[in-house]
Amino acid sequence: xxxxxxxxxxxxxxxxxxxxxxxxxxxxxxxxxxxxxxxxxxxxxxxxxxxxxxxxxxxxxxxxxxxxxxxxxxxxxxxxxxxxxxxxxxxxxxxxxxxxxxxxxxxxxxxxxxxxxxxxxxxxxxxxxxxxxxxxxxxxxxxxxxxxxxxx
Amino acid sequence: xxxxxxxxxxxxxxxxxxxxxxxxxxxxxxxxxxxxxxxxxxxxxxxxxxxxxxxxxxxxxxxxxxxxxxxxxxxxxxxxxxxxxxxxxxxxxxxxxxxxxxxxxxxxxxxxxxxxxxxxxxxxxxxxxxxxxxxxxxxxxxxxxxxxxxxx
DNA sequence: TAATTGGGTACCATTTTAGTCCTGTATAAA
DNA sequence: TTTATACAGGACTAAAATGGTACCCAATTA
Numbered sequence: 001x002x003x004x005x006x007x008x009x010x011x012x013x014x015x016x017x018x019x020x021x022x023x024x025x026x027x028x029x030x031x032x033x034x035x036x037x038x039x040x041x042x043x044x045x046x047x048x049x050x051x052x053x054x055x056x057x058x059x060x061x062x063x064x065x066x067x068x069x070x071x072x073x074x075x076x077x078x079x080x081x082x083x084x085x086x087x088x089x090x091x092x093x094x095x096x097x098x099x100x101x102x103x104x105x106x107x108x109x110x111x112x113x114x115x116x117x118x119x120x121x122x123x124x125x126x127x128x129x130x131x132x133x134x135x136x137x138x139x140x141x142x143x144x145x146x147x148x149x150x151x152x
Numbered sequence: 153x154x155x156x157x158x159x160x161x162x163x164x165x166x167x168x169x170x171x172x173x174x175x176x177x178x179x180x181x182x183x184x185x186x187x188x189x190x191x192x193x194x195x196x197x198x199x200x201x202x203x204x205x206x207x208x209x210x211x212x213x214x215x216x217x218x219x220x221x222x223x224x225x226x227x228x229x230x231x232x233x234x235x236x237x238x239x240x241x242x243x244x245x246x247x248x249x250x251x252x253x254x255x256x257x258x259x260x261x262x263x264x265x266x267x268x269x270x271x272x273x274x275x276x277x278x279x280x281x282x283x284x285x286x287x288x289x290x291x292x293x294x295x296x297x298x299x300x301x302x303x304x
Numbered sequence: 305t306a307a308t309t310g311g312g313t314a315c316c317a318t319t320t321t322a323g324t325c326c327t328g329t330a331t332a333a334a
Numbered sequence: 335t336t337t338a339t340a341c342a343g344g345a346c347t348a349a350a351a352t353g354g355t356a357c358c359c360a361a362t363t364a
Contacts, residue, residue: 002154002232002239002270005321009242016259027340036256040324047342060331061339076266080154089156104188107168107282111161114228114277118154118270125266130259157352179309192355199311211310212362 008083010037010045012130015054015079019071019131025064045083052082071131077122089115160235162189162197167206167231168283171223177216197235204234223283229274239274241267 013035018026032042046065049055054074055065067074090111165187170178184194198217201207206226207217219226229239242263254260 002156002236002241002274003243004154004241006243007322012259012263013253013257020258029340034256036253038323041322043341044323050341057341058331059329059339059341061333063331063340065341084154089154090161104186105165106172107164110277110282110284111164114274117273121269121273122154122266125262130262132262159353181309190354193353195310196354202311209310210362211308211360213308213364215309215362217310 004080005084007041007045007048008080010035010042011049011079011083012076013037014042014045015049015067015074015127016131018055018065018067019074019127022067022071025058025062025066027064030064049079049082052078054078054082067127071127074127075123076125076127076130077119079127080122089118156232157236159193159197159200160232162187162193163201163231163235164228164282165189166194166197167201167219167226167279170207170217170219171226171279171283174219174223177210177214177218179216182216201231201234204230206230206234219279223280224278226279227275228277228279228282229271231279232274239267239271241270 014031017031017034028043028046029039031046032039035042046055046057050057050065054068056068057063057065090108166183169183169186180195180198181191183198184191187194198207198209202209202217206220208220209215209217232239242260
């Protein structure tokens, strides 16, 4: 299904929540309340986002989390990578060494191109887009079609 | 990682193998040999592809598998869906009923737009592309960029 | 009728994921 | 300096998904 993990979903929701009030410091408990998810789980997610450098944290009274940089400079790919690791479609596309089956595979190159296209797409969607409640109007039909046609 | 399952990877490899010899009937054992994967696993994958309507099978002596339609009319999205179910990024984007958290989610709409863009991309890549050993040249930089800009 | 080849399904082992909890540490206010 | 607050890090468990195998049945053809 090419599905995101549930934690990644949480991460996006939480990041969006923070992005809507960028000047404030957000405690984990407050965020959990705001998005109606269990505190420990939200907390775990936040820690991962800090480790990935998307959030900065402040301990102690009045502490909490803030964006590490403007929402327009944080991409969907960043958020996904923070929770799930590098965005890649196949195992061989992230392994260092060659895949044992490279000789008989025959699709590796083109899969990687598709993977790259998806990554580029995800890098072009920012947290600012996601946090905005007004829809992004994606004119997917035409530009995307042109990608496949390029090979024909 | 937005990664495909390993079986999906196998499916793509096997489909590409069949697509390169579209007129022949391919027995599961022969395909397993050709792609250097265990027979039972390849067999399982083939059954899923038949059930999804991407391959047709013939039992008995000289039986085997063939493409159900030309490789140019089978998409990457078809293959992924055959193994993993419908292509969707989030759980809520495939569930019938509303998500309980819809009220506090705040990113649902735009995630779905991203999901749609990816699906459209995957639908634009055909098995003919994947089976071709010459690379598809994807000019991803420009057209994809234009998608995000459309919201700005 | 016998050999071949796919269909369907059940099953198990392993890995991944989700979720919780506990202990430690930094901060700020009293 | 003490104390309450809030994050850091990691261990741990339970549940689910995944990968892989095996078995028996059905269809086809020689």
